Amino acid sequence: MRIDGFRKDKAVWTLISVLIFIFFFMFIVYPIFSILKSSIYENGAFTLENFRRFFGESYYSSTLINSLKIAVVVALCSLALGIPLAYFNTMYVLKGSTAIQIITILCSMSAPFVGAYSWILMFGRSGAITKFLSDVFGFKMPNIYGFAGIVIVMTTKLFPLVYLYVCGAIKNIDNSLLEASESMGVVGVKRFWKITFQLCVPSVLAVTMMVFIRALADYGTPALIGEGYRTFSVEIYKQYMGEGGNSHGFASAISVVAIAITAVFFFAQRYFANKHSFKMNALHPIQKKKAKGFYNVFIHVVSYALVAFSFLPQVYLVYCSFRKTTPSGQSFIEGYSLNNYRLFFARMGESVWNTLLLGGFTLIVTISIAVLISYLIVRLPSKLNNTIDTLSMLPYVIPGSVVGIALVISYSTRPLVLTGTFIIMVIAISIRRMPYTIRSSVATLQQIPITVEEAAESLGTTRGRTFLRITIPMMSNGIISGAILSWITILTELSTSIILYSSNTITLTLATYNFVSRGNYGCAAASASILTFFTALSLVLFFRISKTKDLSM
Amino acid sequence: MKVRITIDHALKKYDGNTVIPDLSLVVEEGELFTLLGPSGCGKTTLLRMIAGFNSVEGGKFLFNDKEINNLSPSKRNIGMVFQNYAIFPHMSVKENVMFGLKNRKLPQDEIEKTTAKFLRLMQIEQFKDRMPDKLSGGQQQRVALARALAISPDVLLMDEPLSNLDAKLRIEMRKVIKDIQREVGITTVYVTHDQEEAMAISDRIAVMNGGVIQQIGSPRELYQRPQNLFVATFIGHTNIVKAKLAGNNILFDGYKLVLDNLKDVPDQEVQVSIRPEEFIINEDTSSEGMDAVVEDYVFLGLTTQYFVRLADGDAVEIIRESIVGKDLAVGQHVKLQVKTEKINVYDASEAAMTLIRKE
Numbered sequence: 001m002r003i004d005g006f007r008k009d010k011a012v013w014t015l016i017s018v019l020i021f022i023f024f025f026m027f028i029v030y031p032i033f034s035i036l037k038s039s040i041y042e043n044g045a046f047t048l049e050n051f052r053r054f055f056g057e058s059y060y061s062s063t064l065i066n067s068l069k070i071a072v073v074v075a076l077c078s079l080a081l082g083i084p085l086a087y088f089n090t091m092y093v094l095k096g097s098t099a100i101q102i103i104t105i106l107c108s109m110s111a112p113f114v115g116a117y118s119w120i121l122m123f124g125r126s127g128a129i130t131k132f133l134s135d136v137f138g139f140k141m142p143n144i145y146g147f148a149g150i151v152i153v154m155t156t157k158l159f160p161l162v163y164l165y166v167c168g169a170i171k172n173i174d175n176s177l178l179e180a181s182e183s184m185g186v187v188g189v190k191r192f193w194k195i196t197f198q199l200c201v202p203s204v205l206a207v208t209m210m211v212f213i214r215a216l217a218d219y220g221t222p223a224l225i226g227e228g229y230r231t232f233s234v235e236i237y238k239q240y241m242g243e244g245g246n247s248h249g250f251a252s253a254i255s256v257v258a259i260a261i262t263a264v265f266f267f268a269q270r271y272f273a274n275k276h277s278f279k280m281n282a283l284h285p286i287q288k289k290k291a292k293g294f295y296n297v298f299i300h301v302v303s304y305a306l307v308a309f310s311f312l313p314q315v316y317l318v319y320c321s322f323r324k325t326t327p328s329g330q331s332f333i334e335g336y337s338l339n340n341y342r343l344f345f346a347r348m349g350e351s352v353w354n355t356l357l358l359g360g361f362t363l364i365v366t367i368s369i370a371v372l373i374s375y376l377i378v379r380l381p382s383k384l385n386n387t388i389d390t391l392s393m394l395p396y397v398i399p400g401s402v403v404g405i406a407l408v409i410s411y412s413t414r415p416l417v418l419t420g421t422f423i424i425m426v427i428a429i430s431i432r433r434m435p436y437t438i439r440s441s442v443a444t445l446q447q448i449p450i451t452v453e454e455a456a457e458s459l460g461t462t463r464g465r466t467f468l469r470i471t472i473p474m475m476s477n478g479i480i481s482g483a484i485l486s487w488i489t490i491l492t493e494l495s496t497s498i499i500l501y502s503s504n505t506i507t508l509t510l511a512t513y514n515f516v517s518r519g520n521y522g523c524a525a526a527s528a529s530i531l532t533f534f535t536a537l538s539l540v541l542f543f544r545i546s547k548t549k550d551l552s553m
Numbered sequence: 554m555k556v557r558i559t560i561d562h563a564l565k566k567y568d569g570n571t572v573i574p575d576l577s578l579v580v581e582e583g584e585l586f587t588l589l590g591p592s593g594c595g596k597t598t599l600l601r602m603i604a605g606f607n608s609v610e611g612g613k614f615l616f617n618d619k620e621i622n623n624l625s626p627s628k629r630n631i632g633m634v635f636q637n638y639a640i641f642p643h644m645s646v647k648e649n650v651m652f653g654l655k656n657r658k659l660p661q662d663e664i665e666k667t668t669a670k671f672l673r674l675m676q677i678e679q680f681k682d683r684m685p686d687k688l689s690g691g692q693q694q695r696v697a698l699a700r701a702l703a704i705s706p707d708v709l710l711m712d713e714p715l716s717n718l719d720a721k722l723r724i725e726m727r728k729v730i731k732d733i734q735r736e737v738g739i740t741t742v743y744v745t746h747d748q749e750e751a752m753a754i755s756d757r758i759a760v761m762n763g764g765v766i767q768q769i770g771s772p773r774e775l776y777q778r779p780q781n782l783f784v785a786t787f788i789g790h791t792n793i794v795k796a797k798l799a800g801n802n803i804l805f806d807g808y809k810l811v812l813d814n815l816k817d818v819p820d821q822e823v824q825v826s827i828r829p830e831e832f833i834i835n836e837d838t839s840s841e842g843m844d845a846v847v848e849d850y851v852f853l854g855l856t857t858q859y860f861v862r863l864a865d866g867d868a869v870e871i872i873r874e875s876i877v878g879k880d881l882a883v884g885q886h887v888k889l890q891v892k893t894e895k896i897n898v899y900d901a902s903e904a905a906m907t908l909i910r911k912e
Contacts, residue, residue, distance in 0.1 A: 176639035179606055182626045183633040184653030184704055194652075198643045278642035279686045 009463040024391045031406035039252035050253035063232040074215040077155040082162025088299040090170040092291045107310040108160035111492035113220025115153045118313030149225040156310040158211045169203035174282040209269040217399030219495040255402040262397040321529040325522035340526035351511040359490045366430040374441035396435040404499030420502040444478030484542040555582040556707040564611030573764040587743045589751040590761035632701030634711040638693045640685040647681040653704035671699040691722045709741040782905035785826040792869040798823045808843045822901040829872040831895045835888040842888030
């Protein structure tokens with residue numbers, strides 16, 4: 001009896017492994033393979049023409065250089081802003097530190113192009129603040145389009161990630177380490193550099209990589225505010241959409257280059273992270289101190305200014321959403337109304353419903369698979385399960401638009417046609433979210449002592465039942481907080497869905513983007529505000545459930 | 554430099570709660586001085602005040618004649634060993650030991666020489682290039698000690714350094730600590746809640762309770778002549794038996810003792826502290842002594858532990874060397890006598906101060 005049950009149990013888990021492997025093979029491995037094939041195989045023959053063209057013509061290759069420049073500068077700027085803010089808010093008593101925490105998180109959660117759009121409304125050629133400055137002071141606003149604009153917008157969105165990671169790392173430092181350093185005469189800036197910062201290096205490396213990849217792959221920001229400054233993520237989209245000749249092959253070639261570059265940085269980061277790995281656990285976390293005198297004023301001013309500056313775009317959009325516009329929605333006029341919202345719901349109301357539906361389904365798929373995988377990796381390691389682990393990390397290094405294109409190329413012809421469907425959106429976004437969700441599930445599961453499960457099994461429960469009755473309930477807190485974060489990312493996802501969506505599957509973020517690109521600024525402000533509202537609501541829920549003020553992605 | 558630590562009327566408050574009301578003591582040059590007490594007694598707080606990590610709300614802290622109340626920890630020239638060792642996890646063993654020296658801007662060869670000396674002294678040379686997470690608890694402890702001593706501090710401060718080690722290692726490490734401390738000759742303040750550890754390691758011990766020093770003395774003094782009942786019960790194990798004092802006689806229920814070391818105090822009710830090994834069991838029930846019945850016993854090898862009930866209903870615990878052959882039987886009536894020179898007598902008040910004269 002017992003033996004039979006055991007065997008059956010094992011068979012079930014093996015079946016799950018195999019099914020997940022097939023899923024990953026179909027929607028990760030095969031699409032990557034397709035895109036590779038499409039880049040070197042045209043009209044039935046092998047060719048390197050696409051790559052030659054990309055690297056040979058500076059018109060194209062420069063987009064890669066531009067993207068890299070942006071990614072590097074954005075990563076550096078984000079570190080320069082995020083690390084000090086984290087240091088101030090973990091080492092010293094800041095008034096309103098909870099507000100700082102929540103607003104920074106909210107900033108990091110907004111759809112990236114929303115910031116760009118708001119910046120254009122404020123500081124663009126005919127922006128409100130630009131006009132105000134030139135009318136009142138005769139001051140001419142410097143040009144915010146192009147490189148500088150992209151860097152500013154991305155930095156204000158991405159430095160909060162650095163902030164959150166470094167906060168997490170500093171909170172992990174045991175106070176006695178700082179005291180030990182102090183007892184040996186090392187204090188102040190020297191101590192920060194030799195101890196505090198060094199202990200944050202693993203987190204800094206991880207988050208730098210994350211910022212770098214996001215900046216490299218972002219589509220919305222450069223598309224809106226980049227103007228002449230062309231990045232490769234925009235170029236992929238253009239090539240794919242067929243502006244100037246539909247060329248899947250060429251778009252694929254750029255995609256392959258993009259994957260290669262991200263992968264190189266990813267492995268470089270891994271290499272350094274492994275060299276810098278060490279264990280820490282804080283029995284006595286650092287106690288915040290009160291800063292004195294000028295320094296106290298300084299850290300307050302810097303923190304507030306930084307947070308206000310990053311949050312300004314969202315606040316301004318909400319404000320704009322209540323303003324009256326010309327009938328076309330092109331420009332704002334005197335007075336306030338709810339007309340923007342009315343128009344938005346009339347034209348794109350279904351996008352709210354789509355977003356909730358898409359988000360809900362994607363979440364279910366992502367979490368079910370991620371929880372199963374984390375269990376397989378942590379509790380039942382095997383060759384197959386380790387392969388699944390590695391495969392699940394692949395989407396981490398693949399830019400969002402590339403995921404979209406790869407899926408389109410793979411599933412636009414028979415036997416399996418998925419393009420334009422709701423399913424392909426769900427699959428694409430859950431694949432993209434998978435690495436993050438799996439990592440957090442694994443971390444949660446590793447904290448659950450295996451003895452609890454063994455106890456259940458010793459009492460006669462099968463492994464499957466133990467998993468459902470013991471493991472999942474114990475993981476639930478971690479799962480739920482992870483789910484809410486995934487939910488928010490799904491809400492604001494643009495670069496994959498813009499390639500995959502059809503008129504039936506348009507989401508709130510896509511609707512906002514469409515309004516912006518068509519110049520209907522009133523409706524865009526309204527839908528961006530609704531998006532912000534959903535994000536904020538989800539965050540409140542997250543804090544309620546996870547009962548912390550911390551968050552890691 | 555040899556340093557004497559003087560604490561004069563120290564006061565410590567946390568958010569309006571007084572943790573240490575008024576505490577004075579002197580730690581002599583080169584001495585290993587232990588702060589011992591139950592958790593929450595203020596011993597770690599006091600150590601951290603000496604280190605400078607806790608503020609001082611009143612009184613004076615002096616290293617020799619220099620007041621250090623407002624000196625930052627980095628300027629006090631202290632070596633500190635933390636409960637969790639506080640080894641820098643991102644530095645190798647050697648880098649950890651070098652850390653304080655490097656900060657002193659000494660010539661490179663001197664840094665190397667001193668580091669090597671302490672690595673050798675603590676017998677961790679062979680691990681010098683390892684990262685801390687590859688070290689056992691005992692090895693980490695040695696690194697922490699080497700690092701603290703390498704900067705040749707004036708004072709060594711140790712906060713429950715052995716509490717994270719297993720029992721066997723604890724015994725090994727306390728010998729290491731004591732030997733090193735003697736060799737270096739550094740004034741050391743050691744905090745622990747483990748009285749056996751305190752006895753094994755210290756030159757002198759201050760027993761603390763509720764932020765107040767109960768007694769300062771050598772391990773022998775504390776064990777043999779505890780000044781009050783708290784110390785008597787905290788250090789080692791003891792039985793409290795009620796009795797009456799009349800002149801220099803102690804009157805138990807049916808048993809009289811004559812003590813020649815009592816203070817000159819009026820007749821009164823007293824509490825007598827008799828440690829388990831200070832009883833003498835007499836199987837002859839016609840002899841002099843307290844009436845008692847054996848309720849249970851446990852054979853421990855070297856000794857046997859008896860649980861005995863006195864005529865007045867109080868239970869006492871007795872330890873004596875195990876005997877060969879037939880032991881006492883459960884339910885057997887016996888007479889108990891005590892080793893007169895060893896017992897301690899306390900007044901019946903709440904403070905329960907000793908009535909034994911200083912010898």
